[in-house]
Amino acid sequence: MRLSTILSEYYNNQIREVESIIDKDKYFDPEEDIADENRIPVYNGTVLNIDIGTIVIHFFCATRNDTVTYKTQSHVIHALVVNNKIISIDCTLDCIETDACKDCTKPIQAWFLIEADNIFSDKPNVRIIKYNFKLPENIKYMFETTDCYSEWFAKADYAYRERLGAGAVIYLRTIFEKLTKSLGDSENIGEMYKSNGHTKPFEQILSIVDEKCSIIPDLYKKNGYELFRKLSDIAHGNQDEQTAIANYPDLRRLVQGVVDNVQNKRDELYANKELKCALAKVGLSNGDINE
Numbered sequence: 001m002r003l004s005t006i007l008s009e010y011y012n013n014q015i016r017e018v019e020s021i022i023d024k025d026k027y028f029d030p031e032e033d034i035a036d037e038n039r040i041p042v043y044n045g046t047v048l049n050i051d052i053g054t055i056v057i058h059f060f061c062a063t064r065n066d067t068v069t070y071k072t073q074s075h076v077i078h079a080l081v082v083n084n085k086i087i088s089i090d091c092t093l094d095c096i097e098t099d100a101c102k103d104c105t106k107p108i109q110a111w112f113l114i115e116a117d118n119i120f121s122d123k124p125n126v127r128i129i130k131y132n133f134k135l136p137e138n139i140k141y142m143f144e145t146t147d148c149y150s151e152w153f154a155k156a157d158y159a160y161r162e163r164l165g166a167g168a169v170i171y172l173r174t175i176f177e178k179l180t181k182s183l184g185d186s187e188n189i190g191e192m193y194k195s196n197g198h199t200k201p202f203e204q205i206l207s208i209v210d211e212k213c214s215i216i217p218d219l220y221k222k223n224g225y226e227l228f229r230k231l232s233d234i235a236h237g238n239q240d241e242q243t244a245i246a247n248y249p250d251l252r253r254l255v256q257g258v259v260d261n262v263q264n265k266r267d268e269l270y271a272n273k274e275l276k277c278a279l280a281k282v283g284l285s286n287g288d289i290n291e
């Protein structure tokens, strides 16, 4: 695997092994190697050319309402060596669609900060620690075009990577609340509302909806409400950033579990409805599945 594959999958921050990044015929590590007049020593702060293959990333052009593919034009790009474990890469990506519109013809500026066990290694293990894209107007990330929950999860993860604990948790809480309420509404659970038509406090809504639809994953049954309280506390600024960061992985798993449960519930309800229709069509039932 080449480094370009890692950068193309910028949303994945797992450690993976890649082919050598630095051309040893051109450059050498002055810490490890003796001076060599045919090769250039790479000190901290050196900018060098590295051949990493082609970066290919899909974005979404809102003007064309379609997925568009962007690529680096050259295999060789500039990299700044921060030290022998960190390199910074700046590059531009161009749209390769033949019918690109005025928005997707504009190049995208991309920046990646990559951590390696040793950047001079023949098979370095690398991981993206930060990235940033400067997107032209109307060009969006793919996750922004799926459903709002995937978008909020992506934003929560981004905030977490940037160590913005409270920000990350607010997105999780939003997902949790919106999803629970929307399931309650689609199931016509009237108990969620007060007599004046306003919604009850979320903690009550959660217990009402969970009782009818069991959305809290079994794993969290015992402390699901407690975790939600933690989510609330952090989102309301009653907890410090460190607590938010420390609790994020657990809270994310809980919220992801709830999202999965609700999805399964919806699929099940949909399947029931389909079955009812099918039974009614063949005249085996009046369509009431409980009969």
Ligand SMILES: [Zn+2]
Binding pocket: 061, 062, 063, 064, 100, 101, 102, 103, 104, 105
């Ligand atoms: Zn376009």
